[in-house]
Amino acid sequence: MVCAYDWEPRQPQDFVRASVDKMAVPWSRPEPSDTFIVTACTPETTSSIPGYAQPGCAIPGQFFPEATPSGTFTP
Numbered sequence: 410m411v412c413a414y415d416w417e418p419r420q421p422q423d424f425v426r427a428s429v430d431k432m433a434v435p436w437s438r439p440e441p442s443d444t445f446i447v448t449a450c451t452p453e454t455t456s457s458i459p460g461y462a463q464p465g466c467a468i469p470g471q472f473f474p475e476a477t478p479s480g481t482f483t484p
Contacts, residue, residue: 450463450465450466455467455468
């Protein structure tokens with residue numbers, strides 16, 4: 410309760426109501442199933458030569474003559 414001197418009418422924006430947003434997309438693709446690639450580390454795949462190395466198996470500075478590409482590459 411307030412006196413007549415301190416009374417104020419309510420702000421008109423107190424009565425504004427927002428519209429509801431539609432948050433769903435109109436169409437979507439189903440989530441693909443998980444694909445797991447299981448490989449074993451071999452002496453060739455532990456090499457640090459690009460194109461022959463395997464992620465998670467490569468050891469920096471390790472070279473194997475069998476895995477060395479032909480050309481002018483020398484370790």
